[in-house]
Amino acid sequence: MRKTLIIIGLITAILSVILAVLPLSNFAFIPAIIAAICGLLAFFKSKAEKKPKHTVQLILLLTIIALALATYKSVMVTSEVGDTEKLEQRDKDSQEDAVQELEDIEITD
């Protein structure tokens, strides 16, 4: 039971850190919460059975890092459009080409 909790906790904690680093940081909360629950349960089990808690501490540390990073990104990072200079130029050129192409078009109602 303790081993299973540690394995699940470690996998979800690593996953949450990876997600927190990526732009998908909002999705990091789900594995982070699972990792925190598994980590805490494994911690109490280890305490009761008087077994080493190093891996459990690592799970909790990774979870805290993932949660802190994901929370920071969701609060502080605003969604802004990147560099659109080339797109604007394409837009302008496209309109000029279209006007030339449609020069002889006579619209009918």
Next chain:
Amino acid sequence: MKNFLTFLLFNISLIITAQNNAFQAGEKLTFTAGYNMSGLMTDFAEVTMETSEVRTKKSALLRLKCKATTYSKWDNFFKIRDLYESYVNPKTLTPYLYKRDINEGGHYKYVKYNFNHKSKTVKSLIRKKSKNFKSGFWDRNETVKIKNNTKDIVTTIYHLRSLDINKAYLGDSDTFTVLFDNIETKFTFTYIAKETINTAIGKKECYKLRIDLTNDNTLKGNSNFLWLTADENKIPVYAKFKVAVGSGELKIKSATGLKN
């Protein structure tokens, strides 16, 4: 029989009264595109829909333009810079020229349709990047036969707004033929409910429409919906699309230059 008559009347009323009273040149709608998985939403792009007047020597046309741009945080992972445009008759919204210039994560594609409504054909050009050609591009020119009311995707969205949905009954539907990648695809819009939803431009009463694609698997199942404001402008304020995993959403951010 009763349903058939209602459907027929709805379609006839749409054909007779389809006058563009919903938008004008100078309108700009800005949306946020996001991906929703298990209730967690992440925004990834900004979509704008703009209209402007374009003058040629002989006529004045309406330019309908849609742009999609990923947010800077996504640019390093999957950069999107898409431009869709259509040049239409301002009164009847008949398309004359359609262009699609997409750049998605390194994938480039350019599509151009010159509509000839007399001969019911479309002169199509599809351009892709290719190392096999000196120019670096591979061009495919084709002439495609189209049906009477076939339009491009951009014009269809705006055409939908010009319809008198207020005269339609719940359950009424209308089908539009859209030419996409040289294939005529049928889009069916069904009016399923009238709902009031909260949007960035206020609390709006909306027509909820279900979108069905008859011969395409891009949108999955019957879970694709579009909310148009139940006023003269019929602004598309919210759209929800079921994709392979999770769902995509389009939420309005701002609307300027509205006609009404």
